[in-house]
Amino acid sequence: MLFWHSHPETYQQHAQNNFIRDALAPFLKHEEEQQSTEIRVSPFHYVLCAATSPAVKLQEETLTYLNQGQSYEIRMLNRKLVEYTDISSKHIKSIVRVVFHDRRLQYTEHQQLEGWRWNRPGDRILDIDIPLSVGIIEPRAHPLQLNTIEFLWDPDKNASVFIQVNCISTEFTPRKHGGEKGVPFRIQIDTFAAGEHGEYTEHMLSASCQVKVFKPKGADRKLKTDREKIEKKSPQDRDKYQPSYKTTVLTECSPWPEAPSVNRTSNTPSPGYHSAHTSYSFPEENCSPDQQEELHLPSCSDHLLPSSSMQDTQQWLHSNRFSSFCRLFSGFSGSDLLKMSREDLIQICGAADGIRLFNAIKGRCIQPRLTVYVSQLQNRNQLHTKTAGEDVYHALYLEDLTVLELTEKIANLYNVPSQQILCVYRQGPTGIHVLVSDEMVQNFTEESSFIISTMKDECNDGYHVVLK
Structure with a gap:
């Protein structure tokens, strides 16, 4: 889930607003932390090897144009000013994300990415060009996090990773009559060192930059157009704009809210990065799904419980788009939030967010539109000799009522x-x-039951599923 994220501010803006920050210090804690990080020299910095646009005013953040699917180098440079005596492990982990720049799209990020996944099945928003990358090890890309990659590298040496952004900015713009202005993205890198238990949870550095992604060759044309546009202006007007630099320096910022959850280890190891097709086999007809978890309603699994710890409550606030209140409710457990009334939340969070938070906390699980039960066909030799564990049915909950959704549910059930x-x-x-x-x-009738049998396709490795 993506959330509102403060954009980097220039040094001049900090100097002009010091007296305001002094008065609003309790409410601008993360800006003060950002100021302290600017005073402390960062041990290393990141450089995106792509030119910045000259059509950006002096007080605005730089903007970089990228071509869809093209490999761009991000250099991770060691300033050689800080010794890494406080790092317990030789390598550190960096997590690269492509996220929305606009706050409006950050609130609807889950729906936006699901729509993109539906239109581009099998594709990723962000990829690593491994053959071109230098000095990185264990590159990984989680299959469910299409906009995130991670890798390890040695901070005592310079390294570079080549990334490919496969979505374009206009894919998230409402279609009208053509020629729509594309939405900007952010490329953010969060770097962590290993802690006492070997988990990469100690934050070291976060940096980001603003980009727009065009179809192939589109970024080059846009950059040329911007240069011609600035050249036509008078010398006085040109002084109001930033010069175009050959590379883009990522500006230091606060870590992305979801960063800790990415580094936390789970019961199953995160899959290694690979782009080759992986072959699978459909279960034999005399077997049931082995150690398959029961399917649950999506809304129920994200429900806040009285037994939720403070850490679980923070994760729930993040996943339900309440990240701006995470610091406010940092000491609250699930039971603490559940005890709060509607009026309490409105007074604390404001009318709009308070009502939304109350509805999310007290909301009931959404019932599916259709529930069907399926069981796999047993071996013919076992049809007349039932034993314990046979004829086990699994529930499939359908919302869209399409054959594609039914196919995906069956595929997930049998892995x-x-x-x-x-x-x-x-x-x-x-x-x-x-x-x-x-x-x-x-x-289909509600709570219909089917026995599934499969037929191997003679032409390829696919299967035909029959509901009996």
Whole structure:
């Protein structure tokens, strides 16, 4: 989930607003922390090897244009001013993200990325060009975090990572009549050192820059247009704009709110980065899903519970777009928040956010539009000899009522890629196989039960699923 993130401010802005900061110190704690980090020389800095736009005014943040799918180098340079005697491990971890610059899109980030995933199945927003990268080890990309990559590198040596941004800025702009202005993104890097237990949780440095992504060759044309536009202005007007630099220096900022959760270890190791196709096999027909977790309603799994710890409460606030109140509720557990009334939350958070927070805390689980039960066909030799554990059914909760959603649910249940399920059939009269369509799914009876059988496709590695 993406949240509002303060953009880097210039040194002049800090100098002019010191007297305001003194008066508002309790409310601007993170700006004061940012000031302290500016006084302390950072041990290293990041440079994106792409030119900045000359059509940016002096007081504004730099803007860099990128081409979709093109590899761009980010250099991680050691200033050689700080010795790393306080780092317990030789390597440190950096997490690179492509996130929204606009606050409006940050609030709807989950929906935006889900829509992009639906239109671009199998693609990632951010990739690593491993053959070109130098000095990095263990590059990883989680399959569910399309806009995030991570890797390890040695802080005593200079390293560089080549990234590819595969989405363009206009993909998140409402379609009108063509020629829409694309939304800006941010490339942010959060770096962590290993703690006492070997987990990369000790924050070292965060830096980001503003970018826009165009179709191939579009960034070059846009940069040329901006230069011609500035050249046509008078010398007095040109002095109001920043010069174009060959590279972009990422400006130090506060860490991304989701950064700690990425570094936390889980029961299953994070998958290694790979771009090659991975082969899977559909379970045999005489087996049930092995150690498969029961499917739950999505809204129920994110519900705040009285037993939630302070750390769990912070994660819940992040995941439900209440990151701006995380510091305010830093000492609250789940039971503390659940005891608060609607009026209390409105008084603390304001009318709009208070009502939204109250509804999120007290809200009930949304019931699915359709529930069906499925079980895998047993071996013929076992049809007449039932033993304990046979004829186990699993619930599938459907919201969109489409054959694509049904296919994905079945694929997730049996832990296979949905692309390997080529068609879904329903057994009709006299044993005929009727192709399942969206209309048929919409006419399924509530709590219908089916036995699933599979047929191997003769032409490829896919399967045909039959609902009996």
